[in-house]
Amino acid sequence: MKTIKFTKLAVLAFLAFSLFSCSDDDDGGDVIMPTNTIADFVAENDDYSSLQAALEVTGLDATLDGSADYTVFAPNNAAFNSFLSANGFGSLDEVPTDVLTEILLNHVQEGEITSGALSTGYIESMATGMASDLPLSLYINTDEGVMINGVSSVTTADVEVDNGVIHAVDAVIGLPDVTTFATADPDFDILVQALTADESFTFVETLMMTDDPAPFTVFAPTNTAFANVLEELELAGLGDIPADLLSSILTYHVVAGANVRAGDLSEDMMVETLETGGFTINLGDNVTITDENGRTATIIATDIQANNGVIHALDTVLLPENDAIEIETNTIADFVAGNENYSSLLAALEETGLTSTFTGTDEYTVFAPDNDAFEAFLNENGFDSLEEVPVDLLAQVLLNHVQAGAIMSGDLSTGYIPSLAVWGTSEEPLSMYINTNDGVMINGMSSVTAANIEADNGVIHAVDAVIGLPDVTTFATADPMFDVLVQALTREDSFTFVETLMMTEDPAPFTVFAPTNDAFVALLDELGAESLADIDAATLEAVLSYHVVAGANVRSGNLSDEMMVETLQGGEFTVNLGDNVVITDERGRTSTVIAADVQATNGVIHALDTVLLPAE
Numbered sequence: 001m002k003t004i005k006f007t008k009l010a011v012l013a014f015l016a017f018s019l020f021s022c023s024d025d026d027d028g029g030d031v032i033m034p035t036n037t038i039a040d041f042v043a044e045n046d047d048y049s050s051l052q053a054a055l056e057v058t059g060l061d062a063t064l065d066g067s068a069d070y071t072v073f074a075p076n077n078a079a080f081n082s083f084l085s086a087n088g089f090g091s092l093d094e095v096p097t098d099v100l101t102e103i104l105l106n107h108v109q110e111g112e113i114t115s116g117a118l119s120t121g122y123i124e125s126m127a128t129g130m131a132s133d134l135p136l137s138l139y140i141n142t143d144e145g146v147m148i149n150g151v152s153s154v155t156t157a158d159v160e161v162d163n164g165v166i167h168a169v170d171a172v173i174g175l176p177d178v179t180t181f182a183t184a185d186p187d188f189d190i191l192v193q194a195l196t197a198d199e200s201f202t203f204v205e206t207l208m209m210t211d212d213p214a215p216f217t218v219f220a221p222t223n224t225a226f227a228n229v230l231e232e233l234e235l236a237g238l239g240d241i242p243a244d245l246l247s248s249i250l251t252y253h254v255v256a257g258a259n260v261r262a263g264d265l266s267e268d269m270m271v272e273t274l275e276t277g278g279f280t281i282n283l284g285d286n287v288t289i290t291d292e293n294g295r296t297a298t299i300i301a302t303d304i305q306a307n308n309g310v311i312h313a314l315d316t317v318l319l320p321e322n323d324a325i326e327i328e329t330n331t332i333a334d335f336v337a338g339n340e341n342y343s344s345l346l347a348a349l350e351e352t353g354l355t356s357t358f359t360g361t362d363e364y365t366v367f368a369p370d371n372d373a374f375e376a377f378l379n380e381n382g383f384d385s386l387e388e389v390p391v392d393l394l395a396q397v398l399l400n401h402v403q404a405g406a407i408m409s410g411d412l413s414t415g416y417i418p419s420l421a422v423w424g425t426s427e428e429p430l431s432m433y434i435n436t437n438d439g440v441m442i443n444g445m446s447s448v449t450a451a452n453i454e455a456d457n458g459v460i461h462a463v464d465a466v467i468g469l470p471d472v473t474t475f476a477t478a479d480p481m482f483d484v485l486v487q488a489l490t491r492e493d494s495f496t497f498v499e500t501l502m503m504t505e506d507p508a509p510f511t512v513f514a515p516t517n518d519a520f521v522a523l524l525d526e527l528g529a530e531s532l533a534d535i536d537a538a539t540l541e542a543v544l545s546y547h548v549v550a551g552a553n554v555r556s557g558n559l560s561d562e563m564m565v566e567t568l569q570g571g572e573f574t575v576n577l578g579d580n581v582v583i584t585d586e587r588g589r590t591s592t593v594i595a596a597d598v599q600a601t602n603g604v605i606h607a608l609d610t611v612l613l614p615a616e
Helices: 008-018 038-043 046-058 077-086 097-105 178-184 186-195 203-207 223-232 243-251 332-337 340-352 371-380 391-399 472-478 480-489 497-501 517-527 537-545
Strands: 021-023 030-032 070-075 108-110 121-128 135-141 152-161 164-169 216-221 254-256 270-272 278-282 288-290 296-306 309-314 364-369 402-404 415-418 431-435 446-455 458-463 510-515 548-550 563-566 572-577 581-584 590-600 603-608
Touching: 038 046, 038 070, 038 152, 038 164, 046 070, 046 077, 046 097, 070 077, 070 152, 097 121, 108 121, 121 296, 135 178, 178 186, 178 203, 178 216, 178 296, 178 309, 186 203, 186 216, 186 223, 186 243, 216 223, 216 296, 332 340, 332 364, 332 446, 332 458, 340 364, 340 371, 340 391, 364 371, 364 446, 415 590, 431 472, 431 590, 472 480, 472 497, 472 510, 472 590, 472 603, 480 497, 480 510, 480 517, 480 537, 510 517, 510 590
Parallel strands: 070 164, 216 309, 364 458, 510 603
Antiparallel strands: 070 108, 121 135, 135 296, 152 164, 216 254, 270 278, 278 288, 288 296, 296 309, 364 402, 415 431, 446 458, 510 548, 563 572, 572 581, 581 590, 590 603
16 A cells, blocks of 8 residues: 655644734724635745746636635646646647636535545546536546556645645646546556557557547446457457457447537437448446347447547446357247247248347347147137238237246236237236146136246246236136136126127227125125025126126226216216225215236226126
């Protein structure tokens, strides 16, 4: 660990702060307290005469003589001499005043920051560069003492003055270009190795430029990102990547002619790179980039501002489309394409254009029907082949097998989840009823035969039947919570409820307020009946039709307080909103909605804890 020593300058500053002078007049005199500002400290120390001259030329001495607090990394005369020599200036007078102003401000932070409060990472100086009106970044490295931008070390820390704190440094901190941060920040060590891996590479010279093609926006992969891509491509090191391919990869991370900060990025923005390829920006909890191979990288640090551009750090190396890049993938689409038993599913994905959905990086859970399942589906629905199924219908049938995100079978539980399908009377996703009482069954028609087949972009569960688009009767028969309701709907040969509730035309769509088994048990007790058989057919038919609304897909969000709802039976009931949705029937009895928005193609179901009764 480098030791930061206090020199005589710090002692002198302390002594200067302790002194005061006074003048007495015949009336006793006024006490005049001397100041010890940053400007005073610089002016009173011969070793900072160059800094003093620079402050006076730029007018910044007044800024540092005020009451606002600043932190100044102060270069001494030797540091200024080295800076002038390195940049071809014979004296300070030869440095353009506007440039000198920004260089000085690149040593200044607002507020008082002691060395102990500094940590490794990026902070903002008060300087602005040619590429942006926003402050330039400073990279602070505290691994061994304090180093700024990899060029200037603190030699004496924490010299306290009236309006802030001074840290003496051994070099002028010049205005950084994008290569400054690449070389200063050890997180980019492998990137620097890549940029200089071949004698023909001119990346460093280019990225130091301040005129055309500057400014640059650099999406910079970290060391971990490079390690991961070498493993992905099954390469031992950077030396195994041909120079032309490495050059293509590196230029794919650079945008020329634009200083694109994080706030300038937008959803689905297509970005053209110096490599002539492009990638896509995705906004969300994190900003991600999708490259030409469908791979994604997350931006893990943004807006590292240099004089000639801006850097955003990436956790993954982006790869352009290139015949020399062989990426072995195991996406959901790869799994389907690589298994002959899923040739019908593959044909359906290709027919509907959904193959690309399952080759990307977004994660999905797919319940995958095999060839036998597709053959049975086609036969049952009167199709001789997949080509006879309307493409829009086939697309929604396929999406009715898909969930967003990767869901392992152990994470599934009995209940309703939305699929990605939308069809029929609502723009909301169709529901899926999952029953895990004995394995996993979907909508009462399709069972999982092989679970948890993991892919790069999700998980596959093989199923033995195609999951057709559900009508409201599908959920009634699939969900054992509605067993007694199904018995009631089918008790009499004269009842046409099932046929009606399967319709997709007038009087569809339907909104069904469906009583559970417990609701029917409670009703029988209320009526003093032992079973459904004790309720005469006319009464039962009236009760059942009192739970159905025709010609409307009324979801819970469409309900309002004291809404009067007209039923298929001809009567009405009243909706009351509160902590729960409560329905008051024509006899003044109440029922609570205990499950809402079970969406089918031809209507929606809401489960009730009490059977509603029409007026006597």
